[in-house]
Amino acid sequence: MTSSWLDIEESQFGLEALPYATFHTAADPAPRLGVRIGDHVLDVAAAAAGLAGHCEGGLDGLLAAGPEAWTEVRAEVTRLLSDPACEAEVRPHLVPLEDAVLLLPFTVADYVDFYASEHHATNVGRLFRPDSEPLTPNWKHLPIGYHGRAGTVVVSGTDVVRPTGQRRTPDGIVDGPSIRLDIEAELGFVVGVGSEIADPVPLAEAADHIFGVALVNDWSARDIQAWEYVPLGPFLGKSFATSISPWVLPLAALEAARIRPPERDVPLTGYLDDSDLEPWGLDLALEVRVNGSLVSEPPYATMYWTAPQMLAHMTANGAILRVGDLFASGTISGPEPGQRGSLLELGWSGAEPFKLDDGSVRSFLEDGDEVTITATAPAPGGGRIALGEVSGRILPAKARP
């Protein structure tokens, strides 16, 4: 296995990972493309002038440059960081992580959120619709999804102001700060190659469109959501903030993570039938921390619907795909209680509050709480690589003007 001339042996951000960010520094405020290596950010265009045309303005530029450029940039960055002959030239362009300001990694075009975890959908069905079957009749026939608000996708580290809105109480409808503020631990897929309108993307071509993955926390105000969501779906309960990791890991880094998805219980219609496709399950291990306490370890391997299925479904009606489209998996929950990717499920809607390491209990988020989601994937040569974290802290609600 190739190794780097940098001393990063203990890091999960080695040569097998190499996620991208858009960053700037106090010294140079121009947004530009960075690659993470250990605890440094490689300033790609500064280190390799030949790549500058592939990454103008940061990751937006790399996405637009297309798959051949993606391959070229990853290969060249790998060479620069592994060939000892490059060290002298490259080292000046390694920015210590603490000096890099990590920006929203790319301009989000449309944002779609799926609902691809059977365990999550089942849990939510039990909690929100206790008198019905937990899974709606359509659930195993198609990956349910809906459009979110692209404008409120924010980069990890952005504070989240507790939203205010309408909720139903035994005494009537109240407009006030959400008292059931939650997280959703998700994986986001970043589209790097668009498609024309009326030209659906088949399953087998999904990898030609997806650039890579990021971690996503789709903050959710469960009380606002519960009151508003019938019949047109979640709106204000979700649209106040969606946090995304600054690091986008290219698909090329996830080859060793590919596994078969769970068995399908219902035969799938042609455009979703992936039985002949190479496996697109992903063996990612997530960790969710509240104020440093590990509260959940959601296994992405248990997700029912795969990214190609989400993409094929999203475009099955001819919807256009654009560079910068983001589609997320929906909350990742495994079958075990300690694998649930939302507090709604972890605390069973307030019925079973859980403890943090400091002894305090939670059902939902309190002001000042900080939530951090991390994840790792198997590395090609053994060991694991890391995805960059997504974190955010809750600020108190603001009074209405």
Next chain:
Amino acid sequence: MTSSWLDIEESQFGLEALPYATFHTAADPAPRLGVRIGDHVLDVAAAAAGLAGHCEGGLDGLLAAGPEAWTEVRAEVTRLLSDPACEAEVRPHLVPLEDAVLLLPFTVADYVDFYASEHHATNVGRLFRPDSEPLTPNWKHLPIGYHGRAGTVVVSGTDVVRPTGQRRTPDGIVDGPSIRLDIEAELGFVVGVGSEIADPVPLAEAADHIFGVALVNDWSARDIQAWEYVPLGPFLGKSFATSISPWVLPLAALEAARIRPPERDVPLTGYLDDSDLEPWGLDLALEVRVNGSLVSEPPYATMYWTAPQMLAHMTANGAILRVGDLFASGTISGPEPGQRGSLLELGWSGAEPFKLDDGSVRSFLEDGDEVTITATAPAPGGGRIALGEVSGRILPAKARP
């Protein structure tokens, strides 16, 4: 009343209207800002070099230039088209309508679709959920809305390929061309001034953010929608195409259309309480034609929720607003059968097919059908002004690859 030196006496696109478009011509392919006057398009920057900085690239430039520029451009265009001394200078910059290629008028940031017509929501409730109360309990407490797909907003005149997707039949789930393809006649509001995250827009400040209005046809595949929409709302049933008029009429042209909205049956919580606000109902008269046959005359005056209420609600949780955000009213239906803004309602879900002038009947759209929506509003000095039309023709479904 001011009159123009152009002979436009019979036109509803006179000096009181002056809607904007982004256009180009065969001779000059650069997208630029146009103002409609009669059957001509005024090339604004060419006619008034002093305004060029306010409209770079077309309407996007004017939106970004802000409210003072909006006032200045409208005043200057009015002067140029009314002062006989300007005729010689301005006339060369009037492009005959048939020579102008009208483009998507602005870059759509986020697209939200509301559900603001009580009559429409009641009709749809009866048809989609016959065993429940037609209006959901939340309907009169808040303007229900959801995010649509910004990337598939297309300009009037763009053909619409019949979408293919899953629908439920007595024999099981079928993937095939939609057989219940419908329209939704709507009014869209174009945001010209954004807001910061966590900074809701109060009702009284809505006019500081809304630039103007456009006509919208939110094409809908009712069979796809009915199968997919529980629990997270419409997705593929809507996201294949949303057509918008090329013309955006500034709010300044709608002063004479302002009327009181309908009486509210339920007391409104503070951020939605418009009882002290100047009236924001809009007395617009829409006409919906299928292949030239007038099938409906939806009255916008009957809409329950106003644009400021939609905007205040959309941002009540702190969601960011961006220049280019588009929010639409939802289907406009009046109380009478001939005032319904969707075929679903006009044909009562296939139970009561309606006739076109050529004797053919329709419940939903057939391949080749062309739908055109037009609207007029009261003009300040009497008479009426027109909004630009939105039209589209249905092409046959494409086979799955």
